[in-house]
Amino acid sequence: MSKGPISNFIEHHYRHFNAAALVDAAKAYEEQLANGHKMMITLAGAMSTAELGLSLAEMIRQDKVQIITCTGANLEEDVFNLVAHDHYKRVPNYRDLSPEEELELLNNHFNRVTDTCIPEAEAMRRIEEHLFEAWKKADDNGERYFPYEYFYQILLSGELEDKYQIDPKHSWLLAAAEKNLPIIVPGWEDSTCGNFFASYCIEGKLKPSTMKSGIEYMMYLAQWYQDNATDKGVGFFQIGGGIAGDFPICVVPMLHQDLGLDSIPVWSYFCQISDSTTxxxxYSGAVPNEKITWGKLHIDTPKFIIESDATIVAPLVFAWLLDW
Incomplete structure (x- = not known):
């Protein structure tokens, strides 16, 4: 398939420095897919509130990514946007807000993420009742699921469809649910819905064991990696840093050093979009070569860092991969 106007613009103008790194990383990602490697994308920061679903959802539909690792915030905030987009409040002058103006946002139940405020009642509380029903049903039946699986249940049931406020094709989580894409969510407890779940456990309405744990996530990922790496390895495309990147990349040294599975290949490709300095x-600012010392990457693994704002860069990389 021939490249579209965005890709042609990138190839013509992005020739040096971070721009060239973007092109090199995108072409190497494309080569990984062509050679049969599966790819993981990791999402830190507030990429769902940044509406990365506008491009990531199509990446999922076109099988450009086979597994995602994200923070609990990115898991839930895509659904918040799906059902409450019209109620979001944008604050373009957020740098000028006084403490009193911040308090006013709080009092009006707006939670600010940089220049965008998430409405508590329309987004968070609207989802809470649906999640609680799914959690409670599993709890009563003695069933246990991962955090993302509960979201898949409420999305695929159709019970939210009359609440959609964006075109559902722009929800990356809905696209992932329809593909049954595995989503690793380390530290899920550090999220609004994680707080909801903890509060219900404190009140005795749910059992903590109804939610599968982070250790179980690592066990699941270890098996997934063995099943999908074959002799090729899996590519790793990291947006931001923190636990969304550090948790999954550690599965390879664990397999080698703790389980003695030396034949398992390391990650076959690595790219990080980050504005963190070294x-x-x-960890967010660590150069890829540091990962060699931890057994995560090899000397000859294709390695890229695009030092820029992921909300600008990630859609451009995805546009290249989608031939836009």
């Missing part, structure tokens, strides 16, 4: 032990 300093003071920061």
């Amino acid at each position: 300093s003071y032990g920061s």
Whole structure:
């Protein structure tokens, strides 16, 4: 398939520095897929509130990604946007807000993420009742699921369809649910819906064991990696840093060093989009070569860092891969 106007623009103008790194990373990602490698994308930050679903959903539908790791916030905020988009409040002058103006947003039940405020009642509380019903049903039946599986249940049931406020094709989580894509969510407890779940457990309405744990997520990922890496390895496309990137990339050294499975290939490709500088032990700012010392990457693994804003860069990389 020939490239579209966005890709042609990128190839013509993006020739040096971070721009060239973007093109190199996108072409290498494309080569990984052509050679039969599966790919993981990791989402840190507030990429769902940034509406990355506008491009990521199509990446999922076109099988450009086979597994996702994300924070609990990115898992839930895609659904918040799906059902409450019309009620979001944009604050373009957010740098100028006084503490009093921030308090006013709180009092009006708006939770600010940079220049975008998520409405508590229309987004968070609207989803809570549906999740609680799914959690409670599993709890009563002695069943246990991962966090993403409960979201899949409420999305695929159709019970939210009359609440959609965006075109559903722009929800990356709905696209993932329709593909039954595995989603690793380390530290899910650090999210609004994780807080909901904890509160119900404190009140005795649910049991903590109804939600599968982070250790079980690592066990699941270890088996998934063995089943899907074959002799090729899996590519790793990291947006941001933190636990969304660090948790899944560690599965390879665990398989090698703790389970003695030396024949399992390391990650076959690595790219990180980050604006974190390299300093003071920061994982987000660590250069890819540091990962060689941890057994995550090889010397000859294709490695890229695009030092820029992921809300700008990720859609461009995806546009290249989608021939837009």
